[in-house]
Amino acid sequence: MKIERIQTIVTCPGRNFVTVKIVTDEGVIGLGDATLNGRELAVKAYLDEHVFPCLVGRDPRNIEDIWQYLYRGAYWRRGPVTMSAIAAVDMALWDIKGKLAGMPVYQLLGGKSRDGLMVYGHANGKDHAEAIEAVQQHVEEGYKAIRVQSGVPGLAKTYGVGKTKGFYEPAEKGLPPEEPWDTSLYLRHTPELFRKVREAVGHDIHLLHDAHHRLTPIEAGRLGKELEPYSLFWIEDATPAENQEAFRLIRQHTTTPLAIGEVFNSIWDCKDLISEQLIDYIRSTITHAGGITHVRRIADFAALYQVRTGFHGATDLSPVCMAAAVNFGLWVPNFGIQELMPHSPLTNEVFPHNYRFEDGYLVMDDVPGLGVDIDEALAARYPYERAYLPVARLRDGSMWNW
Numbered sequence: 001m002k003i004e005r006i007q008t009i010v011t012c013p014g015r016n017f018v019t020v021k022i023v024t025d026e027g028v029i030g031l032g033d034a035t036l037n038g039r040e041l042a043v044k045a046y047l048d049e050h051v052f053p054c055l056v057g058r059d060p061r062n063i064e065d066i067w068q069y070l071y072r073g074a075y076w077r078r079g080p081v082t083m084s085a086i087a088a089v090d091m092a093l094w095d096i097k098g099k100l101a102g103m104p105v106y107q108l109l110g111g112k113s114r115d116g117l118m119v120y121g122h123a124n125g126k127d128h129a130e131a132i133e134a135v136q137q138h139v140e141e142g143y144k145a146i147r148v149q150s151g152v153p154g155l156a157k158t159y160g161v162g163k164t165k166g167f168y169e170p171a172e173k174g175l176p177p178e179e180p181w182d183t184s185l186y187l188r189h190t191p192e193l194f195r196k197v198r199e200a201v202g203h204d205i206h207l208l209h210d211a212h213h214r215l216t217p218i219e220a221g222r223l224g225k226e227l228e229p230y231s232l233f234w235i236e237d238a239t240p241a242e243n244q245e246a247f248r249l250i251r252q253h254t255t256t257p258l259a260i261g262e263v264f265n266s267i268w269d270c271k272d273l274i275s276e277q278l279i280d281y282i283r284s285t286i287t288h289a290g291g292i293t294h295v296r297r298i299a300d301f302a303a304l305y306q307v308r309t310g311f312h313g314a315t316d317l318s319p320v321c322m323a324a325a326v327n328f329g330l331w332v333p334n335f336g337i338q339e340l341m342p343h344s345p346l347t348n349e350v351f352p353h354n355y356r357f358e359d360g361y362l363v364m365d366d367v368p369g370l371g372v373d374i375d376e377a378l379a380a381r382y383p384y385e386r387a388y389l390p391v392a393r394l395r396d397g398s399m400w401n402w
């Protein structure tokens with residue numbers, strides 16, 4: 001069996017997605033998600049110009065060898081562009097293998113460890129009252145776990161709070177918008193938010209929060225400590241982790257669980273975080289961290305240290321990635337939780353899929369492969385539109401972490 005054709009499909013049904021499609025000489029089709037928010041065309045060029053010419057004619061069943069070929073063979077290892085490109089090819093090959101076997105990918109990984117993936121939804125509001133209302137709405141919809149983000153008085157815009165009620169899409173069309181940031185205002189208001197949320201919904205719901213890399217380690221330690229009475233499921237991205245040791249200082253100050261990894265692209269980004277038990281949940285995604293083949297390696301390594309998965313699942317991960325995540329999460333023994341930011345109805349139309357939300361869980365039927373498709377004719381009606389994530393600046397104009 002041979003890879004006969006391989007191509008990227010770029011579409012913007014409200015937001016940009018890059019999809020890899022591999023076709024075998026026997027007509028079996030595999031799909032992979034290669035979307036890197038704000039840098040989509042860099043991954044497309046990497047794939048079109050440097051990866052695809054090397055893959056035509058290879059046996060698509062040799063997933064591991066193709067992974068090693070693209071990783072070791074590039075000489076220039078890792079980085080988000082390379083690892084997203086490898087990930088998309090890898091996902092498509094697992095999709096093909098599942099279809100050849102007539103089995104869902106979770107069966108190829110080792111079968112089901114659970115019936116569904118507990119997900120967390122996003123509740124946000126321009127102020128505490130609106131955020132609490134959104135939490136209550138999510139409880140009514142059946143969510144067992146909810147991430148809460150609120151506007152901060154004195155800041156014109158805050159991470160995680162959408163322009164329209166109930167929906168948050170961080171990327172914006174055009175050039176990167178600039179947003180102000182003030183850590184002291186944020187730290188003053190966030191514990192108060194969670195005190196009110198617990199008062200409103202009690203302790204039976206898991207609550208999560210994303211600090212989005214805005215804090216220094218000691219500030220994160222303080223926030224974690226002040227949130228302890230509200231028993232959060234986790235604080236996410238408390239501080240940037242280029243220096244993995246930074247998390248040791250946070251750990252010394254708080255027992256609030258820590259999650260990080262949505263910007264990681266390989267096991268090397270989290271080796272010390274995991275082996276030194278500086279985190280509790282690893283958030284690497286299948287799309288940005290080398291595909292199922294590599295994320296499986298991260299999860300197995302994490303299991304040795306009782307670190308569980310909590311994969312990124314924002315709207316910039318396409319339904320192809322989400323389908324892979326559901327297959328992966330049904331199998332992975334050290335599953336923790338899965339993020340779910342529902343896609344728009346139009347995105348769901350472009351990518352018909354088998355997974356679905358049921359009473360707080362993501363479930364899927366027993367279908368071969370990943371259980372996701374692409375409507376190419378519909379996708380073609382929505383061409384790429386330049387869009388970026390915002391950037392953040394302090395009050396004096398200095399750049400900060402968005």
Ligand code: KDG
Binds near residue numbers: 170312
């Ligand atoms: O592309 C960046 C977004 O996916 C990110 O800002 C969303 O932090 C995020 C999250 O936790 O979903």
Ligand code: MG
Binds near residue numbers: 210
């Ligand atoms: Mg995040």
